[in-house]
Amino acid sequence: MTTAAEFALFDAIAYQLRARFAGGRPGAHRGRQRGAGARFADTAPLLTHPDPRRIDLRRSLRDPFGTIHVRRFEVPAAVTVHALMDFSASLAVAGAGDRWALAALLGGAVAQGAVRTGDRFALAAARGGDLPPLLRPPLRYSGLGVETRALLDTLEPSGQGIETLTELAAEIPARRTLTFLISDFEMPPEMLSRLLTLLDGHALWPIWLRDSGLDDVSGRFGLCDILDPETGAARTLLMRPGYARAYARRRAECRAATAEVFAAFGRRPIEVVDRIDTEAFVAALATEPA
Structure with missing residues (x-):
């Protein structure tokens, strides 16, 4: 059950915005009118x-x-805050953290922040395979944050949802909007580039959910279950120091490639590793989204 203390930590999500938006309703954001x-x-x-x-x-x-x-x-303006979320199978792969729970918490917190500042909140969560995405139209009412988190908690990650994620990104209104892109970004660089191209022109805050337990397996010896972060498939193998070092090197190369794509688009993702460092997270939100 979501507590008031949890959501209080995220009140700054909407209050810290500095970008100008052309809103048709009065609100808390800097407007162009x-x-x-x-x-x-x-x-x-x-x-x-x-x-x-x-x-x-x-x-x-x-x-x-x-x-x-x-x-x-x-004239202060109100906007619609969009949460574009990746709930493919890789999100359920756990090492040292629980990215599934973190995604649900962040989705609810964004909704809570939108309601607090008079904005509407729209949700689009991509799932893999043949499962349809979870879509909620722009809404604003008391309790939306708690309800959103509870709904996402029941949404079991499955399959590869990269294509669905790009399809949902293409459906966000062309008019400049504030979008939170929440994902583990376990995807090829070319797919991430395509996704960021579709979101170019929007005020975008990418939130990168990482798990240190998937990046470093150097402390594991003997039989070990290794999970493929992209597919969620598990396999058992005999962990050896050499393999552990090679695995960590491949993971570091993947992270570097992801960061390089973000840099090419002038984006700086907010990294959440294992848990949410509230102070660092709020500080990152205090900067204007690109």
Whole structure:
């Protein structure tokens, strides 16, 4: 059961946003529309923005052409926050952490943050195989965060959901939106590149769920069950130091390739390794999404 203390840690998810959004409803985000607001935006000629109540005397007196200027303010906007989630089989592969539970918690926390700031929350969770994705339209009501987490907790990861994930990304409205992309990113670099291309132009926060137990098996000796993070398939083998080192090297190369793709798109994912470091997570959210 979700506790209030858990979700309190994630209140900053929506409060920390700095990007400008063109929203049709009043809200908590910086907006592109100009009007009566608390945050100063810029000045404009009185002829183009006829509002004599907001004449900027200093700017007007300094204008060499005698143009009368008025002060303009940002109109706070509300947006729809999208959570695009990868619930393919690799998410259920566990070593030192539980990425499935982390994904469910983060999905609920994003929904909770959206509700707290007057935004609507839309969910799209991709599953592999022939299972249909879990889709929820933009909603906003009390208890949405708790309900979202409980729903994701029952969504068993299965199959390879890379294609479904890209299909869901293509369906996000073309208008710039705020999107949380939550995945372990256990996918070939070319597939990740395709996914990021589809999300280009959106304010995107990728959240990279990692498990240190899948990256380092150096402490395991004897018979050992090794799980393929991409497929979730398990196999038993005799773990030897040489194989452990080779395995760790391959995993490091995969992580480096993933990071390189993100860098090529100017994205910096928020890495969650085994558990959520709340202080670091909130600090990462304090920066403007690309």
